[in-house]
Amino acid sequence: MSRRRKMFQCGHKGYGQICHRCLQEEVGENEKKEKKRSWHDSFAFDPIDLKSLPSHVVLKARNIINGLQDRRNYREFGGKRLRHNRLVISIPVTRNYRMLCFEEDGVLQPKEVLSHEDYNICKPGS
Numbered sequence: 001m002s003r004r005r006k007m008f009q010c011g012h013k014g015y016g017q018i019c020h021r022c023l024q025e026e027v028g029e030n031e032k033k034e035k036k037r038s039w040h041d042s043f044a045f046d047p048i049d050l051k052s053l054p055s056h057v058v059l060k061a062r063n064i065i066n067g068l069q070d071r072r073n074y075r076e077f078g079g080k081r082l083r084h085n086r087l088v089i090s091i092p093v094t095r096n097y098r099m100l101c102f103e104e105d106g107v108l109q110p111k112e113v114l115s116h117e118d119y120n121i122c123k124p125g126s
């Protein structure tokens with residue numbers, strides 16, 4: 001049998017029984033869907049809601065949350081106690097986002113991630 005290029009129903013040309021270009025595209029689509037789904041599912045594991053944040057902020061926030069769960073000191077992440085409430089610790093996530101944590105029995109519990117604007121609004125006396 002000769003290896004002749006043929007035209008598939010989709011309009012692509014190639015060898016064999018199935019169009020490899022379409023097959024590859026389909027695999028790519030499935031991978032994209034799978035990635036999207038696993039990204040969506042990953043939020044179920046976060047102790048606080050990170051869904052509304054940009055993805056790079058989500059990843060940095062998770063890095064900090066993991067660090068705190070490993071009992072690393074908030075100062076390692078540049079965190080500071082708030083002057084007006086010593087039980088609240090503010091940790092910079094990115095230039096525009098900070099994570100607020102509450103200290104409970106010596107353990108830091110992440111409470112929320114705020115954008116710089118939200119943070120300044122809820123900060124009394126500023």
Ligand SMILES: [Zn+2]
Binds near residue numbers: 008010021022023
């Ligand atoms: Zn094709």
